[in-house]
Amino acid sequence: MQKIIKTVIVDDNTFLIKAIQEKLSFFDEIQIKFTALDGSDLLTKISNNHNIDVILMDIDMPILNGIEATEIIKNKYPHIKVIMLTVFDNDENIFNAIKAGADGYLLKEVEPKTLYEGIIDTLNGGAAMNPSIALKTLKLLRNPIDLDNKKEEEIIKLSGREIDVLEQLSKGLNYINIAENLFLSPATVRKHIENIYTKLQVHNKLEAVQKAKKNNLI
Amino acid sequence: MQKIIKTVIVDDNTFLIKAIQEKLSFFDEIQIKFTALDGSDLLTKISNNHNIDVILMDIDMPILNGIEATEIIKNKYPHIKVIMLTVFDNDENIFNAIKAGADGYLLKEVEPKTLYEGIIDTLNGGAAMNPSIALKTLKLLRNPIDLDNKKEEEIIKLSGREIDVLEQLSKGLNYINIAENLFLSPATVRKHIENIYTKLQVHNKLEAVQKAKKNNLI
DNA sequence: TTGCAAATACGTCAAATGTCGTATAGGAAA
């Protein structure tokens, strides 16, 4: 008995979706649950049904591109594997896709069997990669480029005291200990944290710390 | 007409050299030019004959280990491809081998066909990698480890399911959402987390996530 | 075959956290 692999294809080119579907049609356990035409279409459809094993994701798409979509998906449904399937293999795309949490990166001209094996490998806790992509990741590891492409990032302004509190938070301390360290009442610490959450638009410690790190606030 | 691939095997275990030779015996264009028992033996032999396409290199060897040997070889004969072929797949070895200039990294239990394809891919300007190794390189790219304070690390062993849960935790999801994503009852999620905390010796989400990242568990 | 680890699941309780509302004092900006 083999387990069905619930698969989703995301691509703005219906022609290419068809091509991928055909490549996978040889393999019985691969089941295409649905397809989507861009990132936002995917998000809509997946919110109704996140019982999905793997997403094959194009990068260059309108509205919400594959890298942005990957980041959102991996944050909300970390159990879903995302394999980039694209014609572009420039360093920046590869690096950003990996940073966004992609579990693999294949080129569209991939052989049916290779694509299939990539999906299997990924579901078995590996990563799917073209040899040429693999080489690029090795080069990136050897010579880490700083692609800090902070483009239109919103400027989040925290007060000095809020930074102090956030720093303590990031160490995993609780309110009591933070209060002791900063010579405040626990009530004040809580209020600071409440304000921090509002400013960062998050709802718990972990999200706050991660967002703060991402924005170089701490 | 196919080109002969001039190959060298380096391993201090003659038994394993034999095993590799046998795996490659199926493929006519692979020609084992010679074998070496450690890095310095390799350097001696190769100085007399560096008309070589690819070296299959063990890591753990006396006198001069595979990583040091790789660095020297790649500096002196950059045209020679070096593929690590080892039983060890810890982060440090992988990272150091890549830094030393390795063109691939395979585990010794590799299938003959996969080994052969890895050699071909590498000679065609790609990189050979196990899916599990590929995943590790992705994690390293996402979460660059500080190899300076990496010596005395205790080996923390989490089960596969515990890793799944931890991954979800790291996104800031609460128990209910994790349960939904993994199709578990919240009670089970809590129990898994309890066990994770015990193993990692921590007492809250943030510490767990940070320790897991530090140990490249996620 | 026995035994053990892993995965699943429930219940309980205390502690910590997240979200409200409210309030005062001080300093900077308009």
Add this chain to the structure above:
DNA sequence: TTTCCTATACGACATTTGACGTATTTGCAA
């Protein structure tokens, strides 16, 4: 001067989390 922001602080309440104990099923290894 008046207004606004920051820092401080308290109370209340619901939710979430952390820490116990216990139990069943399954699969793999000894």
